[in-house]
Amino acid sequence: MANVAAAEPTHKRSFWAGIGQGRHVLGIAFMVPAAVFLLFFLTYPLGLGVWLGFTDTRIGREGVFIGLENYQSLWGDSLFWLVVFNTLLYTIAASILKFGLGLWLALLLNENLPFKAFFRAVVLLPWVVPTVLSAIAFWWIFDSQYSIISWALIKMGLISAPINFLGDVTNARASVIAANVWRGIPFVAISLLAGLQTISPSLHEAATLDGATNWQRFRYITLPMLSPIIAVVMTFSVLFTFTDFQLIYVLTRGGPLNSTHLMATLSFQRAIPGGSLGEGAAIAVAMIPFLLAAILFSYFGLQRRKWQQGGAD
């Protein structure tokens, strides 16, 4: 009797108790919103893009599946290969500069400067300003007639005629890289600064007593301990730079002579103004192997190094 009486209410509650306490049901319920969000806003566009790359869809006309035809035509397209070269040059040059200058800035900001908080806030400004806005500012700075740089150099007597920043192939490439570096430094600098601040000052003191010079402390303490953060930051930086669109679109639209055309801008140009959605999508899909390579590089770079394993205290 006692057993039956005790068992009955348990049985009645078991359905709701199962939902309330079952980790699986509740867990899935909590994940649904995020999963739906990802499905609609990430997976669907990505899948659609990949699909479009295999079709001859044009604006206003439903396309048919044409297999790898888009890719075959891109393979023989010299402009596409120029754009790939441009993108790699842009990404590599800008990333190296961003890393070097960002690390240098982070090291400076990590010292005991007066107005430290103020400088740290100022450094973030290029990152905070909308890209289009700063691109327009750079457009003025790089203007062929009214450029403030040309004006200043002429006034100083260093040059006699304004520099054709965006009209010359080499100048244009250097200019857009400079604008990208300016915009990307804060991210690198602030992230690395955060990393620097996790390094215990007593390690530097110990190294000083061990006889290390400033350079040796940087080489043997700072750099190795910062390397996990460098790997993360530079992966993100490479991804941002490789897929850059706004700066180029505002500054040069890919010119002159397509010398600053990047894969993202070419993809847009062929797909929207050009109307060939299928071909544009194929160019965008062609970026994936490069991005995947960057991610794999960081995946292996990010693996916890041997010295990071073990107890945490």
Added chain:
Amino acid sequence: MATVDIRGVKKAYGSTQVIHGVDVDIRDGEFVVLVGPSGCGKSTLLRMIAGLENISGGEILIGNRVINEMPPKERDIAMVFQNYALYPHMTVADNMGFSLKLRKAPKSEIESRVQRAAEILNLTKLLDRYPRQLSGGQRQRVAMGRAIVRDPQVFLFDEPLSNLDAQLRVQMRTEIKELHQRLKTTTVYVTHDQIEAMTMADKIVVMHDGIVEQIGAPLDLYDRPANQFVAGFIGSPSMNFVRGKVRLGANPMLVTDSGVEVPLPDAQGLSDGQKVVYGLRPEHIRLDPAGVPAQVVVTEPTGSEILVVARLGEGGDAQEITCLFRERLSFSPGEVIRIAPQPGLTHLFDEATGSRL
């Protein structure tokens, strides 16, 4: 190995002076412990010897050379930090050999010196591990290994045992002392733990609020503390202080505010009515039928001994006194016991200045 002379050293951060002129002479091979409560300036003084802090005034000499302006790497000192400061990305062997590597010593020499230090510290099996894979005590030993590999003139220890649990602390205390007896390198050791100071030091420097209260051998400090601060700081459980006035006569007495009369062993140089503090270590109190009555408040038996907190006198002016007995005794709270000091083991301090009378 070298002497360390600290002469009139001062330290100020801006207008705040934290060390007010400290003089300490450390002989060659001596183990000196700087001890004091937190904020007394002992760590700052050590960091000034190391060269991690500027010296605001006075001078420090290592081996008769003034090192005030000398960069740390030229001072030929090695330091063990409170948090060990091991390089997490280097193996134990690399940690220990780092200073030699920076000096561009040949690889074979680095290896043999690291090996020797590892043998001394029982670290041979751990040389390939990273600091994260070590226990607290092992990390502590690696930090010491890093110091001894360099064979410096002076070892500096900055509260090296405070991150360890109590049992390990006792063990490492012995190891450090053994290490010193073996290497005979001049050592300056900072701690806030007076037991560490008492057990390890050849010479203790008691610091308080940026000044030196007393310098001396551990037992001298215990037997003849120069003032009330040192008396209360050295010894555990700490010394009892009974405040009262002197009453001279055939049997000179100390009369507490609550009227309890405690016999004074020696009234020489005291004046009638003088306000003094009577210092008595808990272990120097014995039961005596002719002694002063005290009411038991709390008893704390530990097996080997019993700690009794008793109240002298009654009312708001009553003063508590801690007694330590080695005998197996059992008292209940409220019970009145009669206690007396062991002759010759009492201390008297001036109430105003705190200095020994």
